[in-house]
Amino acid sequence: MSNAEESFTTSLADDAFAREDERDDALFYARDRFVAHLDARALETVEQLIGALVHEPAPAVLDLMASWDSHLPPALDAARVVGVGMNENELRQNAQLDRYLVHDLNRDPHLPFPDASFDVVLNTVSVDYLTRPGEVFTEVGRVLKPGGLHLVIFSNRCFPEKAVRRWLRSSEGERVMLVEDYFRAVGSFEAPRVFVSKGLPRPEDDRYAELGLPSDPVYAVFAERRGGAPGRPRRELPSTYSGQRPSAEELARRKEETRRSLCCPHCGVRMLRWQVPQTPFTEWDAEFMYICFNDDCPYLMAGWGSLGEQGNVGFSHRQMYEPRRHAFYPALVTGLRDLRAGIVAEPAEETEREPS
Numbered sequence: 281m282s283n284a285e286e287s288f289t290t291s292l293a294d295d296a297f298a299r300e301d302e303r304d305d306a307l308f309y310a311r312d313r314f315v316a317h318l319d320a321r322a323l324e325t326v327e328q329l330i331g332a333l334v335h336e337p338a339p340a341v342l343d344l345m346a347s348w349d350s351h352l353p354p355a356l357d358a359a360r361v362v363g364v365g366m367n368e369n370e371l372r373q374n375a376q377l378d379r380y381l382v383h384d385l386n387r388d389p390h391l392p393f394p395d396a397s398f399d400v401v402l403n404t405v406s407v408d409y410l411t412r413p414g415e416v417f418t419e420v421g422r423v424l425k426p427g428g429l430h431l432v433i434f435s436n437r438c439f440p441e442k443a444v445r446r447w448l449r450s451s452e453g454e455r456v457m458l459v460e461d462y463f464r465a466v467g468s469f470e471a472p473r474v475f476v477s478k479g480l481p482r483p484e485d486d487r488y489a490e491l492g493l494p495s496d497p498v499y500a501v502f503a504e505r506r507g508g509a510p511g512r513p514r515r516e517l518p519s520t521y522s523g524q525r526p527s528a529e530e531l532a533r534r535k536e537e538t539r540r541s542l543c544c545p546h547c548g549v550r551m552l553r554w555q556v557p558q559t560p561f562t563e564w565d566a567e568f569m570y571i572c573f574n575d576d577c578p579y580l581m582a583g584w585g586s587l588g589e590q591g592n593v594g595f596s597h598r599q600m601y602e603p604r605r606h607a608f609y610p611a612l613v614t615g616l617r618d619l620r621a622g623i624v625a626e627p628a629e630e631t632e633r634e635p636s
């Protein structure tokens with residue numbers, strides 16, 4: 281057991297890295313799965329993220345736990361892409377790979393590559409299946425060049441019988457922290473950073489679109505191998521919200537209009553009357569507020585990313601408005617259903633608006 285592995289197992293329950301299906305992984309992955317593990321919009325985000333974070337010209341890329349698609353943007357123009365996975369048919373069909381290797385990382389976490397041989401190591405929607413993450417992350421640190429990027433991307437779907445218990449017992453935010461711990465436990469990485477994209481609309485032609493579900497969330501934790509050239513440019517995250525956000529002046533003008541219209545200044549959709557929960561912990565003296573419940577509101581959509589970057593992973597905010605004080609507040613949410621139970625009908629006679 282490596283030192284890194286020890287630090288996880290001593291601080292976690294004995295079965296943290298056990299799985300419901302403890303049989304050989306080769307059995308489970310013998311079946312071909314030419315499926316998309318995320319919806320099309322989330323896959324677009326994955327591709328954009330890889331494109332934004334990989335700076336190296338003609339990088340050598342290692343795709344760990346790979347299948348038939350490595351999600352590399354065409355502009356990446358990699359010099360060499362090597363895939364490591366469990367299903368040979370899937371790997372053979374992956375047009376982005378120059379070379380592949382069927383190799384069980386839970387049996388043998390050693391990566392059969394020389395030290396400092398890759399610029400980028402990817403692990404997409406698969407870190408939850410690693411039973412020896414400390415050893416694998418140590419190996420990734422070894423095969424990466426100094427300053428090279430280890431990018432671990434995940435969502436909230438998995439094969440539960442093959443995911444480790446620690447993962448299944450964690451909330452989405454805790455999983456981000458768990459992966460950050462994997463990086464920190466290995467001395468070879470810089471401080472990990474986090475990316476979150478959540479709450480984007482699901483494509484209309486998606487098989488689950490009718491259920492009103494948002495696109496699959498995309499989380500990523502990434503870090504560079506220590507020892508990169510000093511003064512090299514920082515890897516900049518893409519914005520999770522690509523729509524137009526109003527300028528500060530425009531926003532101020534729209535906020536004035538909200539007095540009269542009760543429309544959200546960010547998206548223009550009429551806000552809904554919301555009953556403030558009266559609990560001993562509630563500080564609001566107002567009985568009602570107005571909240572924007574538009575799931576496509578830029579304020580909400582951008583919040584998943586901006587709050588996530590501040591360490592509040594899994595949170596965003598809806599715009600809340602108190603007419604009596606003409607005051608705007610962020611109403612924190614962890615999902616699109618939060619706060620909806622408090623929506624109430626408008627009174628017949630509007631009494632709370634300020635006279636215009």
Ligand SMILES: C[S@@+](CC[C@H](N)C(=O)[O-])C[C@H]1O[C@@H](n2cnc3c(N)ncnc32)[C@H](O)[C@@H]1O
Pocket residue numbers: 305309317344345346347348349350351364365366367383384385386387403404405406409
């Ligand atoms: C959900 S799929 C993701 C595939 C791919 N990374 C993608 O983005 O579509 C999980 C992948 O993890 C790989 N995998 C699972 N257990 C593994 C193990 N013990 N060693 C190596 N790869 C493994 C499987 O081959 C499978 O392709």
